[in-house]
Amino acid sequence: MQKQREIDFGKRSGLKVHPVSIGAMRFPENVDESVALIRQAIDSGMIYIDTSRGYIDSETKLAKALKNGYREKVILSTKWCPWNLKVEADDDTSAECTYKRINESLKRLEVDQLDFYQLWSINNNELWVQATRKGGMLDGIIRAKKEGLVRHIGFTTHDDPTNLNKCIDEADWCEAILFTYNMLNRTYEDSIAKAHEKGIATIVMNPISGGVFAQDSPPLNNAIKNAIGSADLVETAHRWLKTNKNIDTIICGISKPSDITSTLANYNKPDFSSDEMKRLNAEFEKVSNKNSGCCVDCKYCMPCPKNIYIPGFMQAAYFSEFLKVDGKPRNIYNWQLSPNNTERSADPSECIECGRCEQRCTQKIKIIETLKTLKRKFG
Ligand code: SF4
Numbered sequence: 001m002q003k004q005r006e007i008d009f010g011k012r013s014g015l016k017v018h019p020v021s022i023g024a025m026r027f028p029e030n031v032d033e034s035v036a037l038i039r040q041a042i043d044s045g046m047i048y049i050d051t052s053r054g055y056i057d058s059e060t061k062l063a064k065a066l067k068n069g070y071r072e073k074v075i076l077s078t079k080w081c082p083w084n085l086k087v088e089a090d091d092d093t094s095a096e097c098t099y100k101r102i103n104e105s106l107k108r109l110e111v112d113q114l115d116f117y118q119l120w121s122i123n124n125n126e127l128w129v130q131a132t133r134k135g136g137m138l139d140g141i142i143r144a145k146k147e148g149l150v151r152h153i154g155f156t157t158h159d160d161p162t163n164l165n166k167c168i169d170e171a172d173w174c175e176a177i178l179f180t181y182n183m184l185n186r187t188y189e190d191s192i193a194k195a196h197e198k199g200i201a202t203i204v205m206n207p208i209s210g211g212v213f214a215q216d217s218p219p220l221n222n223a224i225k226n227a228i229g230s231a232d233l234v235e236t237a238h239r240w241l242k243t244n245k246n247i248d249t250i251i252c253g254i255s256k257p258s259d260i261t262s263t264l265a266n267y268n269k270p271d272f273s274s275d276e277m278k279r280l281n282a283e284f285e286k287v288s289n290k291n292s293g294c295c296v297d298c299k300y301c302m303p304c305p306k307n308i309y310i311p312g313f314m315q316a317a318y319f320s321e322f323l324k325v326d327g328k329p330r331n332i333y334n335w336q337l338s339p340n341n342t343e344r345s346a347d348p349s350e351c352i353e354c355g356r357c358e359q360r361c362t363q364k365i366k367i368i369e370t371l372k373t374l375k376r377k378f379g
């Protein structure tokens, strides 16, 4: 069993946490297997649990796992928003609806109180305003907090960092934020530091870039070999995160016992020196999208007359064609076309090859050919 290392979970919450936490999105299908896995993680010291009303039956599996004294050992957090999931057709961003969803999650989790309730996917200013307006979602959580149903409040985000930093300044009610952050995506590095400095708990999702570091990617393999002589991308990614003391905990998605043991083993290895961090950051800068001629999400190619969301597809191409990994690019491709995506794209096959986007692309990407390649691979 791993020795539990307790660190501050942000000064505002007054709680302590383990640097590795339980991601509840991909539990095994079998309920008994899920219960055993969740308890293995808790027994190993992982005490913060990140679930959601939107993670299918995650909440009900957790309800079973948290019997027999396990509930008291954990910091239990769930989240919801109507733009990711409408449980009922008339779900909206009102305080009443959020209060109803909180009570539903309490029933599904079979608990009397949630340690955290998070506003899920605050991804732009419009959603921030919707969620925090008078009578909006936040007011529903504050009501639940006053009634003792929720102890702490947070939010999760994929917002532009400039807007996010403004939200961090405004949100005196916020006790935790969940950010994407890893060696390949350092977008929120300053926001994480700012939140940490304000006493907000900082939680990192996608520590291994959605499984990318678990694959054989020639550019990434070369990057860690050149920087520190390592051949283990996942171990390097975990040690790189644990060296950053602005991060309180990372979310480890658990679907099998080795997800727990291998992540904790990596977290028991030493931090990198500042020279090793500098070399890793320099090597990963070289393989970043902006230095490899790939899409930098500047959006100069938009709008497309056929409503194709070009930057989204070009991001899939970065992972598929440049980094040469599977899984993540298909997910990104499918997300562009998903009905749950508020910026849902037209299919790449709609392209009429007008060439407008290529004339404007700051990276000179052959967008038309790339869309055809992606369609052949993932369409
Ligand atoms: S070439 Fe295709 S993708 Fe580009 S702007 Fe024209 S229709 Fe849209």
Ligand code: SF4
Binding pocket: 294, 295, 296, 297, 298, 299, 300, 301, 302, 310, 311, 314, 360, 361, 362, 363, 364, 365, 367
């Ligand atoms: S202009 Fe080029 S680099 Fe910028 S978002 Fe469009 S495809 Fe990406």
